[in-house]
Amino acid sequence: MTVHPAGQSIRSTPEGLLWEPSERWVRGRKGDVTVVDSRHPVLVWEPGVPVPLYAFPREEVREDLLRPAERPPVGSHTGSHVFYDLAIGGVVVENAAWTFPADDLAGHIAFEWFRHWDSGLDHWYEEEEEIFIHPRDPHKRVDALPSGRHVQVEVGGLLVADTHRPVLLYETSLPTRYYIPREDVRLDLFEPTDHSTGCPYKGTARYWTWTGPGDVPRNIVWSYPDPLPPVAAVQGLLAFYNEAVDITVDGERRTRPVTPFTDGLKV
Incomplete structure (x- = not known):
């Protein structure tokens, strides 16, 4: 994995995605289980969506809790490639995560936050502060x-x-x-x-x-x-x-x- 220094300009992909590496320590939990623990997250902006989301290197995600989605959505997320269901303790959260086919984001997995209440994780943290609704945009004031x-x-x-x-x-x-x-x-x-x-x-x-x-x-x-x-x-x-x-x-x-x-x- 190549770790890009933060502060570089936002990059674009042929699929219309914008992305930027971040140095924030980001964690996501479902119940008491930490599903994501990342020190190398990437902020991603999808076309027509005013707020960003995070994508995470696979090695910083509990992939053992993910399985190919049984009912992947159609037309959800820009050029989305593979969807995953999240299975924890007998509870299955459908389409909780996905990958983008963009070469720039190969090896990364994105997760729902709170835009879809029944498909996201329960708690997200940037450093030690809990973040609600969606990731904060570093270019927004x-x-x-x-x-x-x-x-x-x-x-x-x-x-x-x-x-x-x-x-x-x-x-x-x-x-x-x-x-x-x-x-x-x-x-x-x-x-x-x-x-x-x-x-x-x-x-x-x-x-x-x-x-x-x-x-x-x-x-x-x-x-x-x-x-x-x-x-x-x-x-x-x-x-x-x-x-x-x-x-x-x-x-x-x-x-x-x-x-x-x-x-x-x-x-």
Whole structure:
């Protein structure tokens, strides 16, 4: 196995994959069993997928727990070659791992994380920190900055938030999100739901949905009650999907962006 030094430019394969060696120590567990223990992982970006995944040298994977998949999926993962089921203690996790046919990634095995809840491992760690949802992208940055800007939010033409003390969250490849103190939001026009989402950069969010008139998507307001330390400034504040509401900043109406979340905002 050739160990590439970290920090080199991202490489591409004829199949359209992008990949980059990493020096992070990555471990994956199913229950109490360590399935992956790698000091030479490779980050892989598939075409059209905004988040990376890891592939690991075979010698750093418990291959004795893998067996050829009985029902391999069709069209799942870019140019995927061989799928494996994971068998531990009588429990079989179908299509938990696979290989890419790309020559650059020969000898590596990739694993599902949390995008498919029934096919991934239970716990992943980078060094000693547990990582949730998907691997963190080393080329992505998230900054939460307190601001004195004047931010107003309208839903269906009704002013529902008005503040001069927002926290602006800048996240690579996404529109700026405006986090607003609860006292500056007409939260009486919304009701909490049981919806939640997770983010490896920010934590777990809870949601509210619009109770007023008009065709407004559900769960357009969210908050992080216990955010991860790098974005602690947004704790308890409320944010709105720019894609579904009208936001004015310092008197300038912002255009509603089109993002990977747009199609998922259903009325």
